[in-house]
Amino acid sequence: MDLDRLVRAQHGVCTTQQALVGGLSVEALRWKVASGRWQRLGRELYVAQTGPLDWLGRAHALVLRGGPGVALSLDSAAHLHGVRPDPPPVITLWVPRDRRMTRLPGSRVAQRSDVEVVVRRGLPVTSAARTALDLADVPGTDWRGAVATAARWVQRRKVTATELGRALDARPRHAHRRTLRLALGIVDAGAESLLEVGYVRDVERRHGLPSARLQVPGGPAAARLRRDAEYEDWKVVVELDGRLGHEGEHLAVDRRRDRDAAREGRLTLRAGWVDVDRAPCRLAVDVHETLRSRGWRGLGRACGPRCPLHHALVRAV
16 A cells, blocks of 8 residues: 555545555654654544645544544535535534444534435545435525525536435425425426525416526527526516625626617516515516516416405406
């Protein structure tokens, strides 16, 4: 065994057994620690370098401490899958239910069974589908956070809605199982954010409106610009914006998208969080009336006795 290569692959850490198999004697190992060339992390676990240990090194040390069958999970797994950009300060590890281990500083360990494991950057992590569902099931996460998490993983192409659905079949006790079941069909149709999911569910489907195409490439910059929802037959576009600060470069991109749509004879309606989450019926009226003015001959439906769409339906007949 090439010990130096192994240490590099393990991001600067190794075990006593690996050091001995790699050619070090017990005396040589003790000398490295005493001279400060190596640092002892814990029982039979070493930092085999002189510099500070980075996040990947800490993560690998925790995996070595845990032994076979463990997997980095939650935000740690999300970081290694490339969904979370920054490494989390606390590293989370799942170990088999029949195993107990002493955690390292800055880590959290939990026992789990039947964990699907994949390798990312040389480290065992929970699969993309399992990680997404785990993050959506963290205590304190509401249904909006759960759907947003699922949409983010699908949008980043780390997992498909179908794969999430299969993984959800094995999670009958997931806190948001029913909501995710409903939302995954919308995500699979192209929704890339919680706002889009809310639009399809609470504005379109609840009020009997036609189904828009989601995330449609549009305009000369089609490779970069996409329309959130488009009713192609009637040339109506609905753009959904969930950002609080909507200015600068983002505003310029939106204006260009609107101009591209107008040049092609399309009418653009814009809506935000307040419209979709707090006033979906009012937005449904606007979309309903706009589609009717552009040639749609169908009729929507009021979602309840106080839904303002009642008045639009009376006028339409």
